[in-house]
Amino acid sequence: xxxxxxxxxxxxxxxxxxxxxxxxxxxxxxxLVGIAFAGGLILITDLRLLGWAFGGHSVASVVNALRxxxxxxxxxxxxxGFLLAMSKAxxxxxxxxxxxxxxxxxxxxxxxxxxxxTVYNKPEELDKAPExxxxxxxxxxxxxxxxxxxxxxxxxxxxxxxxxxxxxxQLLHTILTLGRG
Amino acid sequence: xxxxxxxxxxxxxxPILEILHIAGFAVAIxxxxxxxxxxxxxxxxxxxxxxxxxxxxxxxxxxxxxxxFSGFGLYSSDPDMYYLxxxxxxxxxxxxxxxxxxxxxxxxxxxxxxxTGGAKAVAVISLVxxxxxxxxxxxxxxxxxxx
Numbered sequence: 001x002x003x004x005x006x007x008x009x010x011x012x013x014x015x016x017x018x019x020x021x022x023x024x025x026x027x028x029x030x031x032l033v034g035i036a037f038a039g040g041l042i043l044i045t046d047l048r049l050l051g052w053a054f055g056g057h058s059v060a061s062v063v064n065a066l067r068x069x070x071x072x073x074x075x076x077x078x079x080x081g082f083l084l085a086m087s088k089a090x091x092x093x094x095x096x097x098x099x100x101x102x103x104x105x106x107x108x109x110x111x112x113x114x115x116x117x118t119v120y121n122k123p124e125e126l127d128k129a130p131e132x133x134x135x136x137x138x139x140x141x142x143x144x145x146x147x148x149x150x151x152x153x154x155x156x157x158x159x160x161x162x163x164x165x166x167x168x169x170q171l172l173h174t175i176l177t178l179g180r181g
Numbered sequence: 182x183x184x185x186x187x188x189x190x191x192x193x194x195x196p197i198l199e200i201l202h203i204a205g206f207a208v209a210i211x212x213x214x215x216x217x218x219x220x221x222x223x224x225x226x227x228x229x230x231x232x233x234x235x236x237x238x239x240x241x242x243x244x245x246x247x248x249x250f251s252g253f254g255l256y257s258s259d260p261d262m263y264y265l266x267x268x269x270x271x272x273x274x275x276x277x278x279x280x281x282x283x284x285x286x287x288x289x290x291x292x293x294x295x296x297t298g299g300a301k302a303v304a305v306i307s308l309v310x311x312x313x314x315x316x317x318x319x320x321x322x323x324x325x326x327x328x
Contacts, residue, residue: 001254032203033312040211041224044239053236054228063228085206127187151207152200159196 004127005089017087024087027154035151038073041066042147049119051062059136060123067120097156102151112145148158188258195258201251201254209244212237213283216291234291245280256298266325272317279310 009015017023047053048062085092092098112120119126119139126136188194216234218224225233225266256263263269290300 025323027323029316032315033320036207036210036315037214037218038211039207040213040237041209043211044215044237047240053222053240057228057232057236062225064226065227069218090308092311132253148204155196155200155203160234176245 001088001093005093008086009089013089017083024084027080027084029078031084034073034077034080038070039147041073042143049132057097057168059126060145063120063123070117075172095157095160097153098158101150101153101157104146104153108146111142188254195255198251198254202248202255205244205247205251206315209241209248212241212244213311216310220290220296220300220304222296226280229294230291231294244266248253266321268317268320272321275310275313275317279314280306282310310323
């Protein structure tokens with residue numbers, strides 16, 4: 001696995017990103033611009049599913065219109081994130097926060113598979129219900145929690161840049177150590 | 182008596198403030214971007230710009246307040262480094278410009294539901310300014326040395 005990581009990060013494109021003074025921060029900034037733009041779309045979808053915003057508008061009018069923009073946002077943010085991670089593949093693969101972030105991203109896929117058939121693919125049915133069904137609110141709540149977790153784990157990556165990497169089981173220990181100053 | 186800044190006493194405080202800062206600006210800028218993309222003809226189609234602005238106004242302001250206050254906390258960890266950092270200075274100038282634009286011209290354009298060339302230009306300027314604020318923030322950490 002580590003040989004693979006070292007091979008990846010030494011590919012021309014990725015070693016360029018690592019070696020350049022500006023490419024890495026520019027990609028990081030583009031990653032965050034995407035997070036802000038696409039994050040707003042996820043927030044709007046979830047707020048509508050919770051009934052906290054756009055109450056006067058149908059669930060379908062919000063969910064359907066934002067599907068493709070969210071996918072594009074995901075490709076943008078994921079694309080930048082992929083380039084960032086691969087440029088320092090060895091460090092990232094060994095980084096506990098990165099491992100947690102990837103696990104949470106996998107759970108986002110699971111979340112989509114679980115809730116698509118009953119929520120995201122059936123917004124018209126949600127509109128017909130007398131009030132928002134519990135499954136819509138559950139989908140929105142889990143989505144918000146997952147993305148907050150991904151954001152937090154993403155920021156934590158920079159703090160766990162131990163030379164030999166850090167296994168996720170060491171994360172709690174590190175947080176407790178940080179807490180003691 | 183010297184009172185220690187808790188941001189510097191507990192190492193965990195700074196990353197927590199950073200996470201709140203990112204979450205806050207993502208909510209705020211994401212809300213503005215939804216209005217701007219609508220003016221440009223993308224994203225939400227069945228809602229007018231004014232309806233989107235009204236529905237997200239609370240979240241825009243809440244996110245902005247969270248980002249600004251967590252930003253004060255981050256700044257307090259090392260004020261000398263920040264105010265001498267050219268990326269930070271540019272960020273502050275662009276940020277103030279973006280906030281003023283948002284609550285003046287941008288608000289007016291959104292309220293009239295205008296999608297003329299002028300309105301689209303304002304939407305593009307708004308998106309560019311907010312993206313520039315994020316760039317300014319990221320580059321603080323990558324700019325060694327100050328002015």
